[in-house]
Amino acid sequence: MRWLHEQNVEDLALGAAVLGTGGGGDPYIGKLMAIQAIHEHGPITLLSLDEIGDEDLIVPSAMMGAPTVIVEKLPRGDEIIKAFRALESYLGRKITATMSIEAGGLNSTTPLTVAARLGLPMVDCDGMGRAFPEIPMVTHTLYGISATPFAMADEKGNSAILNTIDNHWTETFSRSITIDMGCTALIACYATTGQQLKECAVPDTITFAEKIGRTIREARAAKGDVVATVREVTGGFEVFKGKIVDVERRTERGFARGEATFEGVDEYASRTLKLHFQNENLVAILDGEIVVSVPDLITVLELETGEPITTEALRYGFRVAVLGIPCTPKWRTPAGLELVGPRYFGYDVDYVPVEERYGA
Amino acid sequence: MRIGIDVGGTNTDAVLMEGTTVVGWVKTPTTSDVTSGIVTALRDLLEQTQANPATITGVMIGTTHFTNAVVERKRLMKTAALRLGLPATQSLPPMVDWPPDLREALGDHKYLVHGGHEFDGRLISAMDEKEIREVARDIRKKGIRTVAISSVFSPVNPEHEQKAAEIVSDEIPDASITLSHEIGRIGLLERENAAIMNACLGELARAIVNAFEEALAEMDIQAPFYLSQNDGTLMSAEFAKKYPVFTFASGPTNSMRGAAFLSGAKEAMVVDLGGTTSDVGMLIRGFPREASVAVEIAGVRTNFRMPDTYSFGLGGGSIITLRVLRATEPLRIGPQSVGYELITKGLVFGGSTLTATDVAVAGGLADIGDKEAVQDLDKGLVREVLERIQAMVDEAVDRMKTSAEPIPVILVGGGTILVSRKVAGASEMIRPDHYPVANAIGAAIAQVGGETDRVFSLDRMSRDEALTQAREEAIQKALAAGAEEKTIEVVEVEEVPLTYLPSNAVRIRVKAVGDLALQ
Numbered sequence: 001m002r003w004l005h006e007q008n009v010e011d012l013a014l015g016a017a018v019l020g021t022g023g024g025g026d027p028y029i030g031k032l033m034a035i036q037a038i039h040e041h042g043p044i045t046l047l048s049l050d051e052i053g054d055e056d057l058i059v060p061s062a063m064m065g066a067p068t069v070i071v072e073k074l075p076r077g078d079e080i081i082k083a084f085r086a087l088e089s090y091l092g093r094k095i096t097a098t099m100s101i102e103a104g105g106l107n108s109t110t111p112l113t114v115a116a117r118l119g120l121p122m123v124d125c126d127g128m129g130r131a132f133p134e135i136p137m138v139t140h141t142l143y144g145i146s147a148t149p150f151a152m153a154d155e156k157g158n159s160a161i162l163n164t165i166d167n168h169w170t171e172t173f174s175r176s177i178t179i180d181m182g183c184t185a186l187i188a189c190y191a192t193t194g195q196q197l198k199e200c201a202v203p204d205t206i207t208f209a210e211k212i213g214r215t216i217r218e219a220r221a222a223k224g225d226v227v228a229t230v231r232e233v234t235g236g237f238e239v240f241k242g243k244i245v246d247v248e249r250r251t252e253r254g255f256a257r258g259e260a261t262f263e264g265v266d267e268y269a270s271r272t273l274k275l276h277f278q279n280e281n282l283v284a285i286l287d288g289e290i291v292v293s294v295p296d297l298i299t300v301l302e303l304e305t306g307e308p309i310t311t312e313a314l315r316y317g318f319r320v321a322v323l324g325i326p327c328t329p330k331w332r333t334p335a336g337l338e339l340v341g342p343r344y345f346g347y348d349v350d351y352v353p354v355e356e357r358y359g360a
Numbered sequence: 361m362r363i364g365i366d367v368g369g370t371n372t373d374a375v376l377m378e379g380t381t382v383v384g385w386v387k388t389p390t391t392s393d394v395t396s397g398i399v400t401a402l403r404d405l406l407e408q409t410q411a412n413p414a415t416i417t418g419v420m421i422g423t424t425h426f427t428n429a430v431v432e433r434k435r436l437m438k439t440a441a442l443r444l445g446l447p448a449t450q451s452l453p454p455m456v457d458w459p460p461d462l463r464e465a466l467g468d469h470k471y472l473v474h475g476g477h478e479f480d481g482r483l484i485s486a487m488d489e490k491e492i493r494e495v496a497r498d499i500r501k502k503g504i505r506t507v508a509i510s511s512v513f514s515p516v517n518p519e520h521e522q523k524a525a526e527i528v529s530d531e532i533p534d535a536s537i538t539l540s541h542e543i544g545r546i547g548l549l550e551r552e553n554a555a556i557m558n559a560c561l562g563e564l565a566r567a568i569v570n571a572f573e574e575a576l577a578e579m580d581i582q583a584p585f586y587l588s589q590n591d592g593t594l595m596s597a598e599f600a601k602k603y604p605v606f607t608f609a610s611g612p613t614n615s616m617r618g619a620a621f622l623s624g625a626k627e628a629m630v631v632d633l634g635g636t637t638s639d640v641g642m643l644i645r646g647f648p649r650e651a652s653v654a655v656e657i658a659g660v661r662t663n664f665r666m667p668d669t670y671s672f673g674l675g676g677g678s679i680i681t682l683r684v685l686r687a688t689e690p691l692r693i694g695p696q697s698v699g700y701e702l703i704t705k706g707l708v709f710g711g712s713t714l715t716a717t718d719v720a721v722a723g724g725l726a727d728i729g730d731k732e733a734v735q736d737l738d739k740g741l742v743r744e745v746l747e748r749i750q751a752m753v754d755e756a757v758d759r760m761k762t763s764a765e766p767i768p769v770i771l772v773g774g775g776t777i778l779v780s781r782k783v784a785g786a787s788e789m790i791r792p793d794h795y796p797v798a799n800a801i802g803a804a805i806a807q808v809g810g811e812t813d814r815v816f817s818l819d820r821m822s823r824d825e826a827l828t829q830a831r832e833e834a835i836q837k838a839l840a841a842g843a844e845e846k847t848i849e850v851v852e853v854e855e856v857p858l859t860y861l862p863s864n865a866v867r868i869r870v871k872a873v874g875d876l877a878l879q
Contacts, residue, residue, distance in 0.1 A: 029452070029549075032452055032456060032457055032549075033451050033452060036451060036452065036456065066479070068479075068546060068815075068867060069479050071546070071547045071548065071549075071550075072479070072512060072513055072546050072547060072548045073445070073448050073449065073476070073478070073479070073484065073512050073513065073548070074445070074448060074449040074451060074452045074512075074548055074549070075448065075449070075450075075451045075452075076447050076448050076449070076450045076451060077450050077451030113451070155447045155448040155449075155484075156447060156484075156485070157447070182478040182479065182482070182484065183478070183479050243761070249855075304759075319759060
């Protein structure tokens with residue numbers, strides 16, 4: 001057990017942007033909200049997976065919606081409490097802890113607000129080890145855990161509980177309601193017991209994200225090579241160094257899809273990397289060959305500052321390093337790859353773990 | 361004829377232009393009050409060119425007054441921030457992410473009330489006139505006369521901000537009010553921050569505009585004057601009183617626009633070598649490429665359009681620190697600089713500090729001051745320093761390049777003499793005439809523009825219709841800003857789909873500019 005204070009939250013948000021692999025939303029708003037909540041209610045308890053009881057009821061909390069709307073219509077702050085209360089009354093049980101469903105991006109810090117306000121502990125784990133665009137894309141799904149009962153609430157006081165036949169229907173219904181709620185909603189779903197969570201979650205990801213953030217902060221202060229330190233701390237591999245020379249975007253089924261082209265510098269001179277994204281980075285293609293693909297993490301860092309660059313911010317002229325970072329082993333199973341592997345996103349290739357291609 | 365003035369950290373430059381011809385220019389030291397330096401520059405310019413003040417049709421001024429005020433926390437008004445958005449947005453009240461001392465300097469007065477819109481124009485909640493009236497009375501009771509009003513999705517629908525402003529004006533007739541949708545873009549905190557900053561500069565803006573008016577009157581210049589904005593366009597004196605925040609970072613923009621004008625290049629890299637620092641930025645279609653990330657000003661996140669420039673600590677006044685003890689000791693160039701004191705402290709000017717300019721003179725790159733004062737400098741050392749300076753410029757240009765393709769490099773600013781040969785990756789080197797005052801020229805030739813940035817719902821219109829409507833709005837805004845209709849062109853169209861949802865909404869940003877219609 002340990003406490004999360006303001007500095008921990010700053011580091012967590014920065015590291016979460018690395019794990020966001022270009023998506024997951026800007027952690028800035030979530031970070032500010034968490035820091036506000038800590039000012040008002042004190043630091044947050046972080047428990048490791050082995051510290052929770054088998055009978056505990058753990059409910060992840062998250063924000064759902066369009067990142068461009070979330071930065072404009074800021075949350076009221078107690079939506080998630082409404083969603084938690086709605087779920088508790090439906091289940092007839094008290095929630096004993098919360099967690100992040102998505103350690104990458106905005107939703108790394110969302111649970112901190114509810115944890116601080118309700119005095120609940122947060123569990124050091126998540127359901128992705130990165131960011132993904134759809135509700136079913138969590139490791140819980142691989143263990144047969146239902147997203148429902150799925151509680152969602154808006155700032156006006158509305159809340160809804162969904163019951164669906166599978167997690168894909170949850171995705172469909174919750175998107176529709178989110179739009180009606182004004183493109184943002186706070187959600188509570190994938191309730192598990194402690195025993196289930198120990199099996200299905202990706203462990204220690206909050207500490208991992210925080211460590212990445214702290215490493216970046218310290219490397220910057222020491223004027224060190226930030227990109228190299230991120231590579232080391234994540235166990236990742238440098239895939240490319242270059243400049244963005246073209247970015248093409250289009251909207252497909254409500255997702256921001258697109259492609260960025262990088263021209264190499266230094267040892268990558270005269271080589272070309274293409275990056276395909278759908279909210280998050282999907283595949284990296286070096287001189288025509290896919291070298292990293294989902295579910296491994298592809299993260300673009302600004303070369304000098306090490307600042308993670310989101311797919312929305314990719315722009316002509318940025319000098320960047322592209323890292324490939326191994327995903328959790330849970331995604332590397334046949335069921336995992338069926339849910340989030342390259343074929344699910346329309347690439348007819350077999351998944352090759354990044355360390356098999358780049359490792360010694 | 362037009363006069364362009366640019367106030368930099370070291371020098372205040374002024375230029376007189378007849379159409380596209382530079383009639384004359386002067387460079388004077390920037391003064392701590394800024395205004396007296398501007399007056400000196402104007403007087404020197406008129407004296408030097410013997411121009412008849414009656415023939416001046418416009419004076420364009422790029423100034424650092426307002427940025428300095430925020431950075432130094434000086435002359436900022438107590439300001440109330442009023443936000444319409446309840447029940448949303450309560451978790452993060454106005455100024456939540458400001459440095460505490462700056463927030464305190466403004467009094468930390470914040471109010472949240474009902475109102476605001478959804479992304480598609482629906483109401484979050486109805487506006488409550490009585491609630492706003494009570495807030496306005498409380499503001500009045502506190503003796504505050506400056507109010508920044510923001511409402512959720514005001515860039516999509518500004519109605520609530522406008523109505524709230526009417527109510528506040530009704531209760532506080534002498535209130536000076538800033539509406540967030542007129543300042544910034546989507547992103548409530550950043551837009552609101554920019555609006556509050558704009559509001560708190562209101563009194564200073566009125567004082568400065570009045571001081572400029574008096575200065576021009578003193579010199580019998582009857583022409584209207586304009587202030588440079590950070591997007592390379594101008595605003596009128598009346599507009600400047602209401603929107604001082606748009607002057608932030610106008611200096612680098614002016615240099616780049618001036619470089620584009622002087623060289624005729626539309627796609628090029630501009631290196632502006634100053635007295636203390638240098639800026640590198642890229643011209644795209646004759647305008648500076650803009651920064652895509654949130655820009656911090658004095659520790660506050662805002663979402664202005666700012667030029668994307670890279671600054672590094674090299675200038676004509678950069679102090680050269682020599683090895684004292686052993687050969688392995690690093691030789692340092694800057695970042696300390698003698699700044700505007702170069703003309704007294706540099707060796708070639710009879711001073712005792714070794715500066716980059718002295719080394720350039722010793723290396724035969726320039727003929728300034730007393731050459732004899734540097735003739736004893738070690739030749740190897742001079743070569744090494746000049747190589748290092750060249751490497752700094754090479755690297756800065758390379759950082760800002762967008763491809764390996766060679767690109768024209770334009771050198772402007774007083775420190776241009778420091779560059780001895782072709783910059784790496786340059787297709788050609790351009791040192792245009794009047795390069796020392798490119799910034800003032802950029803101010804003089806600036807155009808006026810209009811911008812629209814909002815979310816369009818594509819349920820009721822096609823994408824093409826939305827684009828057409830956005831273009832039309834931008835053009836109308838350019839007209840309203842005083843552009844000559846036949847010269848207006850759309851210079852930027854950006855489309856960002858709203859992600860994660862299958863709804864049909866798109867955010868479109870369009871910018872139109874045209875020549876200023878004078879007389």
